[in-house]
Amino acid sequence: MGKNKVVVIACERSVNLDNELEGKHGANLKDVDNAYVVRVPCSGIIQPRMIEKAFKDGAEGVIAMGCQIGDCHFREGNKFCRERMLGMRPPVIKKTVPKNRLKGLWMSEVQVSSFKKRVRDFQDHVAVELEKEAANAS
Amino acid sequence: MFTKIVRAGQIVFLRIEDAFNKIFSSEQNILYYHGAMPNFFMWILFLSGLLLFAYYMPTLEGAYQSVEYITHKIPFGDMIRGIHRYAADAMIITVALHALRVYFTDRYRSYRIIAWYSGIALIFMMTLIGISGYILVWDERSYQIVIKVSEFLAAFPIWGQTWSHAFINDNSISNYTMSMALFLHTGTSFTLLVMLWIHYMRISRPVVNVTWALGCLLSGIILIFAGLMPATSGPEAVLIATPTYFDMDWFYLWIFPVMDYLGNIWTWVALAVVTLIAILLPEFVKSRDDEPATVNKDACVGCKLCAVDCPYEAIYMAPRTDGSKFKEIAIVIDARCAECGLCVGACNFDAIELPAHVSTDYMDKTRMILEATV
Numbered sequence: 241m242g243k244n245k246v247v248v249i250a251c252e253r254s255v256n257l258d259n260e261l262e263g264k265h266g267a268n269l270k271d272v273d274n275a276y277v278v279r280v281p282c283s284g285i286i287q288p289r290m291i292e293k294a295f296k297d298g299a300e301g302v303i304a305m306g307c308q309i310g311d312c313h314f315r316e317g318n319k320f321c322r323e324r325m326l327g328m329r330p331p332v333i334k335k336t337v338p339k340n341r342l343k344g345l346w347m348s349e350v351q352v353s354s355f356k357k358r359v360r361d362f363q364d365h366v367a368v369e370l371e372k373e374a375a376n377a378s
Numbered sequence: 379m380f381t382k383i384v385r386a387g388q389i390v391f392l393r394i395e396d397a398f399n400k401i402f403s404s405e406q407n408i409l410y411y412h413g414a415m416p417n418f419f420m421w422i423l424f425l426s427g428l429l430l431f432a433y434y435m436p437t438l439e440g441a442y443q444s445v446e447y448i449t450h451k452i453p454f455g456d457m458i459r460g461i462h463r464y465a466a467d468a469m470i471i472t473v474a475l476h477a478l479r480v481y482f483t484d485r486y487r488s489y490r491i492i493a494w495y496s497g498i499a500l501i502f503m504m505t506l507i508g509i510s511g512y513i514l515v516w517d518e519r520s521y522q523i524v525i526k527v528s529e530f531l532a533a534f535p536i537w538g539q540t541w542s543h544a545f546i547n548d549n550s551i552s553n554y555t556m557s558m559a560l561f562l563h564t565g566t567s568f569t570l571l572v573m574l575w576i577h578y579m580r581i582s583r584p585v586v587n588v589t590w591a592l593g594c595l596l597s598g599i600i601l602i603f604a605g606l607m608p609a610t611s612g613p614e615a616v617l618i619a620t621p622t623y624f625d626m627d628w629f630y631l632w633i634f635p636v637m638d639y640l641g642n643i644w645t646w647v648a649l650a651v652v653t654l655i656a657i658l659l660p661e662f663v664k665s666r667d668d669e670p671a672t673v674n675k676d677a678c679v680g681c682k683l684c685a686v687d688c689p690y691e692a693i694y695m696a697p698r699t700d701g702s703k704f705k706e707i708a709i710v711i712d713a714r715c716a717e718c719g720l721c722v723g724a725c726n727f728d729a730i731e732l733p734a735h736v737s738t739d740y741m742d743k744t745r746m747i748l749e750a751t752v
Contacts, residue, residue, distance in 0.1 A: 310404040317720050
């Protein structure tokens with residue numbers, strides 16, 4: 241069974257993925273099956289709608305990734321992104337978004353290997369959550 | 379080569395910060411308060427300085443004795459003096475950390491240029507405050523500082539003599555010299571606040587305070603130093619004798635060994651060159667093409683979220699005059715825009731976009747990627 245499809249919307253200044261992406265759109269994360277990366281200038285640019293859209297387009301899990309909280313090149317981007325995902329700062333994420341399969345990840349440039357492990361762990365988490373959802377539905 | 383060194387410096391900072399995050403958590407990571415720490419020490423200095431000021435006497439006869447009186451007769455006077463001294467040193471150390479950190483993480487140029495220039499001015503002001511503060515003690519070191527500074531000022535072409543005269547404040551060292559030192563020390567300290575206001579310009583919500591826990595930690599460090607290594611005076615200055623005592627404070631008095639080594643003229647030249655390099659440093663890096671955020675008039679509903687979230691005070695709300703049902707519209711001040719996209723993230727209506735990073739493009743890209751996997 242393949243791993244669950246996960247989209248990582250990643251700040252280009254957080255984990256350095258310059259040499260870690262491959263595939264047709266340059267989006268497939270190396271060494272991790274079914275993990276796709278969209279790079280943005282700062283996690284602060286991530287609109288709640290981008291996350292909603294990613295789920296709608298078939299992602300089973302979404303990770304929003306920025307730099308470590310407290311260290312944002314643009315001062316407050318990761319803080320705002322985190323607060324929006326937690327519903328503490330408008331615009332907030334719609335209730336229809338499966339928040340149990342949404343994750344914020346705050347890592348610095350140097351944490352490439354640890355990042356991949358986190359993504360794999362998240363995929364396992366998504367699998368469990370999806371099973372739960374299927375059980376509830378039936 | 380140059381960029382490689384900067385990169386390496388950035389990686390070093392990131393690794394240390396990562397380690398600190400693991401130990402202290404990111405909320406209590408002292409390195410994330412590199413700008414707030416000098417501020418914290420500044421308030422300690424104002425407070426302890428106020429207490430010292432109450433008993434200080436700015437005269438040739440009284441200065442040394444009043445400092446001795448503060449140190450030995452006033453309860454905890456020696457602690458207050460020690461706190462004042464070590465907080466000043468700590469301020470310079472944390473300012474250096476702050477400057478290095480913003481430099482290596484590339485957060486000093488372009489839309490942050492005001493902070494960089496005012497930061498250079500702040501360092502000069504701090505050094506002036508430090509040097510004049512060491513004159514106030516009026517021990518042999520103070521006497522040497524007065525002589526050396528007046529000679530150094532006099533060495534400057536054309537205006538040097540005037541400056542030197544203004545600094546001595548009389549034809550020879552007198553009570554007026556002490557008044558001038560006290561004025562330079564306290565007057566510049568308060569001007570520091572004005573310069574700090576400029577330093578914070580265009581920064582929304584600057585981090586100016588450390589957390590309670592860190593404040594306690596930093597105060598503790600200062601107290602330990604003040605208790606274990608009390609600040610003391612050298613022998614009292616006697617105008618007719620040759621002063622010899624000069625206990626070095628490398629954070630504020632570094633210029634005097636430089637003067638001894640280079641001579642006054644070349645010290646001026648060196649100072650000018652170093653300052654010029656600092657001012658020109660932002661010019662060495664090529665800036666990106668400017669593509670500031672643009673507002674789509676038809677989509678903007680005047681909700682203010684982008685203006686609130688902008689971290690560089692680049693967006694303001696203006697009344698609408700085009701007969702729209704919404705009262706206000708967001709306006710971007712192009713010169714201040716950092717092209718970070720925080721406003722885009724704050725907008726639920728696709729009304730504000732970065733031309734180089736359109737939000738719908740990212741959504742399309744996500745869809746394309748996901749479709750390709752089916």
